[in-house]
Amino acid sequence: MSALDRCFNIADLRAAAQRRLPRGVFEFVDRGTEDEMGLRNNRTAFERIKLMHRALVDVSDRSTATMLFGKPATLPMVIAPTGAAGLCWHEGELELAKAAAQAKIPLALSTASMTAMEKIVAAGGPAVGGRLWFQLYVWKQRELSHKLIERVKNNGFEALIVTVDSPVGPNREYNQRNGFGLPFSPTPRFAMDILRHPAWARSVLLKYFTSIGFPRHENYPPEYQKSILSGVGSRDALRADSLDWDDIARFRDMWPGILMLKGVNRADDATKAIQYGLDGLVVSNHGGRNMDSAPATIDLLPEVVEAVGDRATVILDSGVRRGSDIAKALALGAKAVLTGRATLYGTAVGGTAGALKAIGLIRNELDKTMAYTGCRTVDEISTDIFFGSRHTNRWREAAD
Amino acid sequence: MSKLDRCYNIADLRAAAQRRLPRGVFEFVDRGSEDEVALRNNRAAFERIKLKHRALVDVSGRSMATTLFGKPVSMPMAIAPTGAAGLCWHEGELELAKAAAQAKIPFTLATGAMTSMEKIAEQAGPAVGGRLWFQLYVWKQRELSYQLIERAKAAGFEALIVTTDTIVPPNREYNDRNGFLLPFYPTMRFTLDVMRHPTWVANVLLKYLTTIGMPRNENFPEPYRHRVTSNDPARAQVMRQDSLSWDDIRTFRKMWPGILMLKGVNRPDDAVKALDYGVDGLIVSNHGGRNMDSAVATIDALPDIAEAVNDRATVILDSGVRRGSDIAKALALGAKAVLTGRVTLFGTAVAGQAGAAKAISIIRNELDKTMAYTGCRAVDEITPDIFFGASEGNRLRDRVAMVA
Numbered sequence: 011m012s013a014l015d016r017c018f019n020i021a022d023l024r025a026a027a028q029r030r031l032p033r034g035v036f037e038f039v040d041r042g043t044e045d046e047m048g049l050r051n052n053r054t055a056f057e058r059i060k061l062m063h064r065a066l067v068d069v070s071d072r073s074t075a076t077m078l079f080g081k082p083a084t085l086p087m088v089i090a091p092t093g094a095a096g097l098c099w100h101e102g103e104l105e106l107a108k109a110a111a112q113a114k115i116p117l118a119l120s121t122a123s124m125t126a127m128e129k130i131v132a133a134g135g136p137a138v139g140g141r142l143w144f145q146l147y148v149w150k151q152r153e154l155s156h157k158l159i160e161r162v163k164n165n166g167f168e169a170l171i172v173t174v175d176s177p178v179g180p181n182r183e184y185n186q187r188n189g190f191g192l193p194f195s196p197t198p199r200f201a202m203d204i205l206r207h208p209a210w211a212r213s214v215l216l217k218y219f220t221s222i223g224f225p226r227h228e229n230y231p232p233e234y235q236k237s238i239l240s241g242v243g244s245r246d247a248l249r250a251d252s253l254d255w256d257d258i259a260r261f262r263d264m265w266p267g268i269l270m271l272k273g274v275n276r277a278d279d280a281t282k283a284i285q286y287g288l289d290g291l292v293v294s295n296h297g298g299r300n301m302d303s304a305p306a307t308i309d310l311l312p313e314v315v316e317a318v319g320d321r322a323t324v325i326l327d328s329g330v331r332r333g334s335d336i337a338k339a340l341a342l343g344a345k346a347v348l349t350g351r352a353t354l355y356g357t358a359v360g361g362t363a364g365a366l367k368a369i370g371l372i373r374n375e376l377d378k379t380m381a382y383t384g385c386r387t388v389d390e391i392s393t394d395i396f397f398g399s400r401h402t403n404r405w406r407e408a409a410d
Numbered sequence: 411m412s413k414l415d416r417c418y419n420i421a422d423l424r425a426a427a428q429r430r431l432p433r434g435v436f437e438f439v440d441r442g443s444e445d446e447v448a449l450r451n452n453r454a455a456f457e458r459i460k461l462k463h464r465a466l467v468d469v470s471g472r473s474m475a476t477t478l479f480g481k482p483v484s485m486p487m488a489i490a491p492t493g494a495a496g497l498c499w500h501e502g503e504l505e506l507a508k509a510a511a512q513a514k515i516p517f518t519l520a521t522g523a524m525t526s527m528e529k530i531a532e533q534a535g536p537a538v539g540g541r542l543w544f545q546l547y548v549w550k551q552r553e554l555s556y557q558l559i560e561r562a563k564a565a566g567f568e569a570l571i572v573t574t575d576t577i578v579p580p581n582r583e584y585n586d587r588n589g590f591l592l593p594f595y596p597t598m599r600f601t602l603d604v605m606r607h608p609t610w611v612a613n614v615l616l617k618y619l620t621t622i623g624m625p626r627n628e629n630f631p632e633p634y635r636h637r638v639t640s641n642d643p644a645r646a647q648v649m650r651q652d653s654l655s656w657d658d659i660r661t662f663r664k665m666w667p668g669i670l671m672l673k674g675v676n677r678p679d680d681a682v683k684a685l686d687y688g689v690d691g692l693i694v695s696n697h698g699g700r701n702m703d704s705a706v707a708t709i710d711a712l713p714d715i716a717e718a719v720n721d722r723a724t725v726i727l728d729s730g731v732r733r734g735s736d737i738a739k740a741l742a743l744g745a746k747a748v749l750t751g752r753v754t755l756f757g758t759a760v761a762g763q764a765g766a767a768k769a770i771s772i773i774r775n776e777l778d779k780t781m782a783y784t785g786c787r788a789v790d791e792i793t794p795d796i797f798f799g800a801s802e803g804n805r806l807r808d809r810v811a812m813v814a
Binding site for chain 1: 416418419421422457459460461462463464465466467468469470472733735739775776778779780782783784798799
């Protein structure tokens with residue numbers, strides 16, 4: 011029985027990942043920011059929403075399949091962009107991409123990933139049935155970002171996601187404490203941490219050393235790529251706090267494919283995004299990882315959906331750990347969710363197999379939730395499945 | 411790597427202060443009163459308020475700088491008056507005042523401080539860019555208080571803050587329990603406590619003993635400037651504060667030409683009355699949850715006060731601030747600044763001036779990030795617009811919206 015076989019939910023995968031990863035890496039993936047109110051709140055907001063059993067609907071031919079931007083996905087779920095997949099597993103992004111392609115759901119590759127986008131396209135792209143999206147952090151030197159967009163376009167990514175909720179780096183005090191940072195400096199504390207995790211050192215770090223050396227941000231402009239050890243001096247060039255709507259207009263001109271913003275949490279911003287020709291909006295608080303006072307995304311979702319109507323595809327990110335969370339998000343108007351940590355835990359435990367396991371767990375949970383609530387297709391998931399007299403029902407009342 | 415370098419937030423500074431200070435001193439600084447309902451509620455009320463990310467505002471030129479009473483400050487924060495700074499560090503008030511001057515925020519000296527106001531004015535006053543405020547406890551023998559006011563005026567303090575929420579001493583049961591009292595009495599329990607903290611004895615107590623003897627309330631009138639160990643019942647009688655009334659405020663207004671503030675104004679009717687008496691600033695405060703345990707959280711009391719005052723005076727929020735985001739929430743609800751007491755005391759207890767500076771910079775960094783996330787480039791742009799709608803925190807927003 012492998013470690014993976016003993017994981018029966020995402021919490022189990024998380025615990026297994028915690029055992030395997032150096033503390034610095036695990037906490038980088040797992041934790042939030044400051045007092046972690048945002049992190050906890052993302053979960054409690056989902057948990058507050060109660061669903062009602064629907065009796066006696068023949069759900070024997072139910073399906074979790076859906077369409078996203080006009081193309082099929084087996085599940086209303088997408089792998090979120092994450093920077094540390096390559097530290098969870100050797101070339102973790104590649105493992106994740108293979109799993110996504112196999113599961114027939116899209117994968118979003120992060121600007122900060124440690125595997126080059128070209129390699130991802132080769133192993134997890136349309137040729138093998140994969141759908142690839144690219145997440146963009148915009149740098150102060152805009153021409154660097156523009157070059158990156160061209161590179162993404164040339165590689166045939168179907169969507170570009172511009173992250174708009176991270177103008178400044180967050181206060182991740184635990185990472186300062188455990189000595190792990192990105193770009194990372196080899197603090198004695200983190201070095202000790204690595205020594206205590208020999209399996210990780212061997213299967214992840216050594217594999218990089220024996221091939222490319224220290225893992226690098228393979229999608230950064232060559233002059234800033236170096237290794238994730240560097241970064242001093244590049245910080246200012248990579249500052250993102252000047253990003254504004256003019257940039258979005260520019261990106262819209264440059265990018266003919268699907269264009270999304272990630273971190274749109276206000277109705278007024280959502281309306282503005284529609285005017286700028288955005289195709290998709292991701293309601294996200296970065297997994298509770300940047301502004302600790304941010305509301306839960308499931309609480310924000312209704313007002314964004316209300317503002318957007320059907321003029322763009324709304325996707326929910328942050329806090330998804332169970333299939334039932336997807337049903338709740340869909341009922342409130344999202345077309346899909348992003349999962350970051352859920353599949354990263356899986357990747358950390360078993361590479362592609364682990365990521366597939368995570369996807370399988372959530373798929374199974376959504377399937378059962380649909381059966382209990384009497385939904386045969388994802389389109390049938392509406393606030394009708396919500397228990398009535400709660401404040402979470404706000405959206406339903408508005409619809410009535 | 412120093413102790414200070416391992417402190418990444420105020421909670422870390424608090425933990426480091428706890429290790430360093432005798433339990434009696436630490437609890438005096440850290441705790442509330444009775445069941446500590448108010449202490450916890452101050453935090454819970456801030457935490458309930460949720461802020462919305464604002465997308466795509468160019469915040470690269472953002473600034474926390476503002477003006478308070480017409481003069482510039484680097485951020486909307488001032489150091490609150492606290493009586494025990496001098497027990498957190500040798501001449502802790504001086505360390506705090508220097509840190510404030512360096513950070514370009516005002517410092518408030520407490521009546522109960524253990525460093526004289528003249529020394530503070532000399533070393534951390536306008537000459538070195540400092541802005542000094544003086545907090546006043548009013549004694550039964552009014553002429554003693556008047557003398558103190560004249561002394562503060564002569565020393566060049568720019569503002570006088572009259573504390574109005576502490577007319578009777580609170581029930582700080584933990585201090586009765588741990589044997590620490592101010593004025594303090596060398597109980598067996600506290601003596602043992604002190605002996606268990608030799609570093610503190612060496613760095614704080616011994617430095618006093620080898621210079622001035624036992625630390626004293628240096629700003630008390632001469633006949634009562636006893637050592638803090640004294641527990642003279644006559645002094646307690648003279649220093650009773652429960653007869654303070656609006657008539658006193660009228661007198662103070664006549665005596666004090668500078669900025670006059672009341673600390674502990676928590677009702678709109680009191681706020682309106684304060685305006686009639688010509689007060690320049692009002693501090694919404696429940697004394698850090700340290701006196702009336704049933705007091706409302708100040709962030710919950712603030713909107714009513716801000717509404718009643720309506721820019722006719724400067725409203726400042728005190729009590730419970732531990733994160734930069736708390737400042738954003740207070741400003742959104744109408745405060746012009748906040749006071750921080752424990753935050754900077756924890757820092758002072760860990761490393762004197764450097765520790766206080768660290769505490770200030772932690773909060774500053776947190777406020778800066780909160781402004782960036784919510785798309786505010788200047789403190790004037792912080793409004794209830796950044797609040798999330800359907801949460802409980804919105805209760806406040808609805809009220810503000812109704813007023814507007």
